[in-house]
Amino acid sequence: MKTFALAILVSLLNSSAFAAHTFSPDPTQFCNGNSCSEPMLAIIEDYKQGTAQFAQADLSAYSGKCFHLNSMYNPDYAHFGAFVFQKSAPLYIMGIFGFFYESDPYAGLTPEETKSELILRGSKGAEGILEPDHAELAYVGEKSELRYWFRNSADQNSMLVIGRQADGNAGMSSLLFCRMLKH
Numbered sequence: 001m002k003t004f005a006l007a008i009l010v011s012l013l014n015s016s017a018f019a020a021h022t023f024s025p026d027p028t029q030f031c032n033g034n035s036c037s038e039p040m041l042a043i044i045e046d047y048k049q050g051t052a053q054f055a056q057a058d059l060s061a062y063s064g065k066c067f068h069l070n071s072m073y074n075p076d077y078a079h080f081g082a083f084v085f086q087k088s089a090p091l092y093i094m095g096i097f098g099f100f101y102e103s104d105p106y107a108g109l110t111p112e113e114t115k116s117e118l119i120l121r122g123s124k125g126a127e128g129i130l131e132p133d134h135a136e137l138a139y140v141g142e143k144s145e146l147r148y149w150f151r152n153s154a155d156q157n158s159m160l161v162i163g164r165q166a167d168g169n170a171g172m173s174s175l176l177f178c179r180m181l182k183h
């Protein structure tokens with residue numbers, strides 16, 4: 001099976017820097033009216049109970065299963081992703097997604113090794129924003145927007161990610177739901 005990785009790159013979206021004042025919708029509402037799979041709905045329910053405690057460490061990494069809602073992928077098929085959070089002034093976030101791997105290619109790596117692997121695979125990273133109950137990363141361009149919301153699970157053992165790619169009119173074109181384990 002063909003495998004490839006997709007780094008989260010600002011250049012792919014012709015985007016500008018994160019704008020803290022840009023409207024940010026409630027990601028737990030994205031499945032209302034959309035055909036979300038059971039894994040996606042379970043991630044939303046856990047996200048509702050989550051916190052932003054993962055962003056407290058100087059360097060933390062997570063990887064795990066991701067489910068995509070768009071016309072290209074089966075919403076029940078688990079792909080894999082990884083995110084690294086570097087607490088500095090401000091919060092710095094790097095991420096990558098791998099498609100059609102049979103297992104998590106980032107599992108078992110230390111946070112430092114995960115960061116090195118993401119850089120090797122082309123992830124540039126970007127400034128995120130830490131809110132009281134979640135972290136957020138957004139690439140906002142004139143014609144598209146890519147935004148991710150992050151929270152820990154209530155038991156602090158995993159990170160939950162909800163992502164959305166939208167067109168210039170804030171219309172949804174793709175959704176992403178991940179449950180990732182801490183490294």
